């Protein structure tokens with residue numbers, strides 16, 4: 001049995017748009033999820049749109065107490081831009097009041113809140129002005145970050161600019177699976193580049209306020225991404241390795257270079273330009289990106305990225321293709337989600353961070369297993385016997401412990417999402433929690449079998 005360091009922290013990760021609900025209450029504006037839900041509710045599993053979340057807005061006290069009762073000492077959520085600011089960029093006092101109340105209660109309970117500013121939840125009025133394709137929105141985000149830092153500067157110890165900044169460029173603009181369903185790599189690169197600028201401007205605002213004493217010197221800022229170690233076939237060809245370079249470049253190195261060196265990987269920018277999808281670089285951007293260095297990093301891990309040389313280099317819309325998926329014959333799949341389960345990936349990437357970015361401290365900011373129809377696993381007392389979840393987390397933690405033993409600077413683990421929550425277009429199809437949310441029973445919470453196990457591990461640091 002392995003043991004994690006005594007000061008290793010355990011917590012929960014979730015987000016504002018997936019938990020709060022109350023989507024039109026207290027001056028909250030529409031965000032892109034509400035707009036999509038209004039336009040086409042059929043696109044959401046069981047027609048459950050973004051409206052209710054898991055009702056955290058009304059149950060935050062109960063939920064924070066539940067997290068605490070499992071021995072967790074921190075959780076991450078996000079401020080919803082569409083709740084905190086009005087259309088003129090001014091603080092919405094009722095929106096701010098919710099976060100103040102929630103932060104105060106967490107503090108009373110001794111729980112650290114990791115506060116993220118953006119989790120795929122563009123306010124709709126800004127999306128209509130171009131969303132991440134527009135520089136105006138990049139500026140608006142910097143303003144939002146500034147307002148949030150000022151408002152909660154003395155209440156939050158750990159800030160994050162973005163969760164998984166790679167996801168919207170891919171899902172919304174490259175693969176076209178999320179609203180507004182664009183399939184254009186040129187537009188995808190524009191959004192990815194603009195998000196890198198937005199992150200950097202926000203870090204710049206943070207440092208300014210820290211220098212002015214509005215934010216205390218020991219408060220940290222970071223970025224969270226879903227990093228994935230890229231793998232290819234055994235005995236790869238030079239073309240397979242080229243596919244790995246670009247996949248790793250766009251997905252991992254883009255953000256890692258930004259947050260450690262304050263620049264983007266030149267080889268990736270060059271290839272994009274050569275293939276007709278250039279980053280929209282303007283004079284002065286270099287200085288903005290240089291501000292993007294962070295204090296620490298969040299590493300979300302779900303699955304590895306297995307790629308090989310693409311069969312075609314351009315798709316039917318004229319978009320360059322950098323890689324094809326590689327189906328590893330030994331892969332094990334979580335059938336509910338269609339994602340590969342490969343715990344060793346968390347170790348491989350941890351070691352890669354240690355080797356390539358030795359000064360960077362990180363924590364596992366998300367890791368989890370979403371399972372459909374957990375009703376099938378209920379025992380006679382109605383408790384979900386989710387042994388698969390225990391096995392999943394145990395396996396991953398063992399690899400984390402090994403990486404730490406070998407020098408990786410990993411300081412904690414947040415499980416996604418501890419309490420079941422709303423998962424975008426999958427809504428409540430796949431459940432991630434150690435705690436069940438009973439939709440047919442007024443959204444009441446009930447512990448699953450794994451909750452007791454988690455408590456043991458979180459409090460003893462022993463991976464039993």
Ligand code: BG6
Nearest residue numbers: 163164226337370416423424430
């Ligand atoms: C991460 C996101 O990618 O994975 C979360 O940060 C998301 O927002 C989680 O919910 C699990 O993925 P999904 O699509 O099953 O909800």
